[in-house]
Amino acid sequence: MVKIKKENKKKSISYAKWGYLFILPFFVVYAIFTLYPQLLTIYNSFFEYYRDGLNVVGPNFVGLANYKALFTVNSSGYIPLFKFLGNTVWLWTIGAIPQFVIAMMLALFFTSTRLNIKGQQFFKTVIYMPNLIMASAFSMLFFALFSQVGPVNQLLMSWGVLDKAFNFLGVRVTVQGLIGLMNFLMWFGNTTILLMAGIQGIDESLFESARLDGSSSTQVFFNITMPLLMPIFIYVFITSMIGGIQMFDVPQVLTNGIGTPNNTSMTLIMYLNTFLGVSKNYGMAGAVSVLLFIITAILSTVVFKTINKK
Amino acid sequence: MKKLLSAILAVLMVVSLAACSKPADPTPAAEEGKVLNIWTWNEEFWGFLGKYYADEVVDATTLKKGDVTIKRTTYPSDGGAYQDALDEALLNQANAAPDEKVDLFLAEADYILKYTNSEATMDVKSIGVTDFSNTYKYTVEAASDAKGVVKGVSFQCCPAAVIYRRSIAKDVLGTDDPAAVQEAMADWDKFNALAEQCKAKGYYMISTTNATYRVFSNNVTSPWVVDGKLNIDANIEKWMDQSEEFVKNGYTHYTSNIWGAEATEDMFGEGKALCYFGPAWYFNFSMTNAQDKEKGSFGDWAICQGPQAFFWGGTWILAATGTDNPTMVADIMNTFINNEEVCEKLVRDEAQFSNNQVINNKLATDSTYGSAFLGGQNDVAVFAELAKNIKFQNITQYDQLCNEGLQKYFTEYLDGQVATREDAINNFKDYIKTTYPSLTVE
Missing domain, CATH: 1.10.3720.10 (MetI-like)
Structure with missing residues (x-):
């Protein structure tokens, strides 16, 4: 407490940086575990990307084909x-x-x-x-x-x-x-x-x-x-x-x-x-997620x- | 430091493996892993490994053999969950630490091709499994890739039969003698006629419509996938016809999944279903309600060929590329196909039909051998005869979900929840289309 009082005397000291430091962990965790996967999902939704057996097909850019497939009558x-x-x-x-x-x-x-x-x-x-x-x-x-x-x-x-x-x-x-x-x-x-x-x-x-x-x-x-x-x-x-x-x-x-x-x-x-079952179809699953x-x-x-x- | 050390060890291992390319002489690599990882979807093979191979059973998922620890990783088979997890592990095999690598894994006929035709499995002849002279030919064919390189072995041979209730047969036919019962259901027309007789006496011919599915699906003339297109064989249609008729006439108790509580409840003493269909592993491992001596139907069973011969499944043990325990992998495989003592115990104590013809033929003609569960009948004699005709054909890597899916969606129609048969097939097609993007579905 004494220390704080001392520092208070100096003018225009910002404590905001401490605030930012304290909320930083949340933003780091959010960016790694939520934002990045979200962006990746959106990115994947434009690709043909799945597995056939143990072979990986893609990723090949297919534009909006995955979305089009989702709106196709089955x-x-x-x-x-x-x-x-x-x-x-x-x-x-x-x-x-x-x-x-x-x-x-x-x-x-x-x-x-x-x-x-x-x-x-x-x-x-x-x-x-x-x-x-x-x-x-x-x-x-x-x-x-x-x-x-x-x-x-x-x-x-x-x-x-x-x-x-x-x-x-x-x-x-x-x-x-x-x-x-x-x-x-x-x-x-x-x-x-x-x-x-x-x-x-x-x-x-x-x-x-x-x-x-x-x-x-x-x-x-x-x-x-x-x-x-x-x-x-x-x-x-x-x-x-x-x-x-x-x-x-x-x-x-x-x-x-x-x-x-x-x-x-x-x-x-x-x-x-x-x-996402056997074929791990990230392209189509990504498109469903985005929608x-x-x-x-x-x-x-x-x-x-x-x-x-x- | 540890990483460096393991990297050096890995390099050494590859070198030592490459050095011993002579198949007959698998010089034990100086440094093999201390942990052998085996992947399974149930505990059948794991149990045999504990009893007939390991020195010590540590706990439910750990065994010891010498100074090597054998560990089990298990996922359920239903819906492809086992395959999903296994694929993930195999694709990550190169990056996994030596003791984390998959060394040995189990696979079923329904999807074995996916693994044998990939780089994920290795030539077992190169690690010292060379003698297949006593095994059944189809078990070797099934474990081979398109070029004929053998990737694993099976510890069982799976000709299947009708497993019927002796007491019900006696009540309906006046006899429970396998030859007479076989005569009464020698083809599908006779089978249907017998179903009518059962109904008249208050019994059901089968517990669930799905019970006969494998007989039809194993006798198809074309595979599930032809040139990348989904194909529904005429024999599958025949199963649908039969199921529809059986439900309409009340010949079946349920329409449920064969693994579900409904079908297995009928195996109890007071059960009303005459027939189950399956190979040796089915009645020794999956009919637990009937095997339980407390529950009243133990010994009340017998087998006969039934209306149409078929085989069902079988479990293969495949060697994973990158294993750090090649010697032990080979040793396990050799034990379960060529160690006559172990193979005989599998038959006598575990009611398996082993993958060793010498032992099977010996027991088939042994008049003192009989299965207590089957009321003293010599099941090996029946299976040895049926095993001669097995051909591994019309099989694709897509079979598991095609077989499961068709039964699930068709059952909805049998339950009256889908208006027409065509609607049910369309639901199935949509499911396959969503599941396998590489297939064309029309």
Whole structure:
């Protein structure tokens, strides 16, 4: 402290360099592990570059040919990129709607001074728990539970609900439902805790005065909680959406990597992963990644603008 | 310093290898590695290595032989994961430290060509594996490159048969005698008729439609890829016809993957499926539910040729170029094809069908030999007969994912989730197109 005081006497000494020094590690790590691979991906997307057996083909510059190939109709008569984007958005939606509704309700209950729930710490830990399990392990668990000889089928048959094992993992509705359920279970705890933090950040006196003025709970929610929670809510929503677009491990494990049935559970990243399998097709995979990046950027901007308008 | 030393050692090794180009006399290189790395996708061969080759089993992934440590690296086979990881390691072989190099790796018939036809595998005759006189010819052909240079050996020969449940056969046919059962399913028409009889008695002919897939895919007249184009053989279409009919008529219990819980559950005592299809490794290694004496079907099995002869897989051990343990690599290979004591134990104790004709023929005629799992039947006698006809043909490096993919996508059609058979085939074609950019798919 003494030393600092001494230096303070000298005029116009800049401490900014220390600041820069302290944030330097982040930028170095970012440049090496994020920026460089990103640029490399974009670069690779203009090349024919894959393996045929153990022989490497390329890299040969092919311009936009990879992008053109992505927008070509396949043998089944559709453009895979659009279909899989649709699947991804749908799979995210069916998990995200219950996730936000339940998380918001729980966050309100936990923060309500009128309810004053006891043992909050315990409940918070429990609802967060599923998030600690690796997504692929969670998916593997469901795969075993819902197989035709798994415990779910056995229970349903012994209760007489079913007379023959049901192929949960082969039918569209149940496969998609299970993916949505897993994503919901894994993420609602996380969302609850973030929303709670947001609600707790709102000045308590606002709630009190509203109550004194005789406003109902609904009025409090829509006129005080929600508007003031907006920045946090947008953050949670956009991160969830970005996570949703990158959905991979849950459907990959549950459907053996092929998005059963009839490619209805195939997400964009699973599609990308097929390119990266045996043939290590960096060109096509790069093109998918670049498009995914653009789609994510557009969606995030749109969401941010529309929600933030008011 | 260490790097310099290992570089010198590496140079010395290359020199010493080059020096001993006489195949018959593989002078043990003065300095061979202290670690032998072996890559596998399961524990079958690893188990034999521990029992019949190594001096000491240290733990699940480490063995000791003399002062050399043998280490295992394992990736699952499904979806090509093993090949992906192995390719990565082999392409990096030149830069890897001597003790990190792949020395020996396992490969299956479905993709062995990819490795034998590349620089990643080496001529095993040059390191001292020269005597193939007792092995089955197809196992040597399969491990050879286009010019006929042998790159590895197999420790097993894989003619396949129908593995049927004796108790169900007795109930349906009134006999469980292999000759009589064979007569009842001697061709596909008889097989279908027997399926109807099974259904009438409340049994299933097969546990899953995928069980018969390998019989058809092994009897194709054209390979999966012809002149760089994906080709679906007429025999694969026949399998689709059969599967469709079996599902429609209720001859099959499931439509699932043969490795899945559904198909293996039917191997329990109360299982209702009559037939499984596979070679010796299938019933000794993959039918664990049936092998488990606690679970009620051990000894209730027997084998017969079935409607159509076929072979399935087989595991080859290939020598990786750049190995720092050439002497031991050669020694392991020689042990599993030419050491009669080891080969006999593989048959007697492990229910393998070995790759040594002398031993197989000896046991085939040995009236005291019989498999307890097969209710005392001499399986070697059946397989020795079937092994004579194996031809290694119509095989490409793309087979694993073509075979897996076709079954997966066609199963969706069988499950009623894809409207037409053509849609299922189109899904399969799209998958192959995405997986293998070098192939033309029409």
